[in-house]
Amino acid sequence: MNAEKYTQKALEALEASQAQAVERDHAYIAPEHLFYALLEQEGGLIGSLFGKMNIDTGRLQEAADRVLNAMPRVTGGQVYASRELEKVINFAEKVAARMKDEYLSVEHLMLALFEYPTPALKKLFAEQGLDKEAFMKTLASVRNFRVTNDNPEDTVDALSKYGTDLVERARSGKMDPVIGRDNEIRSLIRILSRKTKNNPVLIGDPGVGKTAIAEGLAQRILKGDVPDGLKEKTIFSLDMGALIAGAKYRGEFEERLKAVLEQIRKSEGRIILFIDELHLIVGAGKTEGSMDAG
Known part of the structure; x- marks a missing residue:
């Protein structure tokens, strides 16, 4: 041994x-x-x-x-x-x-x-x-x-470990109704339904309700109130804080992220990935000890 x-x-x-x-x-x-x-x-x-x-x-x-x-x-x-x-x-x-x-x-x-x-x-x-x-x-x-x-073990079933299935949350009744975001949700659906350039980015100050828009889409998917191309989809919200936490070396973070992306690839288009706090990946000006993974 x-x-x-x-x-x-x-x-x-x-x-x-x-x-x-x-x-x-x-x-x-x-x-x-x-x-x-x-x-x-x-x-x-x-x-x-x-x-x-x-x-x-x-x-x-x-x-x-x-x-x-x-x-x-x-x-x-x-x-x-x-x-x-x-x-x-x-x-x-x-x-x-x-x-x-x-x-x-x-x-x-x-x-x-x-x-x-x-x-x-x-x-x-x-x-x-x-x-x-x-x-x-x-x-x-x-x-x-x-x-x-x-x-x-950090990279086994990475989506469940570092993300949340928003459609499943809506199904289990753990999500509040989303009110007053119809225009944004419709725009999101329109972009996601494109064949190309179908990766929307939600921009806004903290607390304005960007996550609520993704949750609203999850609720619509659950109800079937989306185009046919989105009806069998699920949305995973990626928790960047959890993904970065405990990764002492850059390689550890990359292994976790690669495992997440590989699981999404294997889903053959069934999973829509919602990256909350996207700037933690692409943000500039990283300093020692910061949360930025970029």
Whole structure:
């Protein structure tokens, strides 16, 4: 095992597996500990993927906890990795190589758990409706890159992480009605319906209601009150603050932005991207420590 070729999240999961075994007085670290650690990761990819599969992750974590509680307890002695866990890790490395990834990530570990489940995990997967094929299909829908750095989770399902689906917000009733913006919304629809030069820019002082115009369009799309060419579209509002936050180096920001754009490209025209605070990308006069990404 070459730890330098593991992503940060993968190493965290393995460390958390050991911590779980020690905390529960288990003699060895088993695949069950690893599965629980992957589920427990805050903002982790595996829990997010299971959520997209319509799995109740809270219930799943409780079931995984019960599996760990049923394992025999011992006192004293040093915990070690079981043969079953070593087999899972070895297979995860093969999965990473097969996917032409430079680093082993959490999804490789999860795929290995599906391939070599212990009897307890096999039973748990069956009871909770966890299926390897469904997992791979869901993973493919959000993974549009090879793992070439040790923190790839920043770019998985980037649109959901750094943006908001305005049409979905309108559908769930979380958006106030937009009043008095009919002219601007009609202009927006007209520009978006062009074959060329169809990228409108909303200009105005902060607080005048630029975002409200995009929200008004989302509400019209939901009602079907738009031309046929826009009826199947959705609007994602990109949060530039979230996109830039935590990106210590310019390359990190660029990787996130590339992941967003790649997801939009794969939607084959279904997604309209609304970039709030556009000047953070193109603004001039960037100084050290500023929010400007340009």
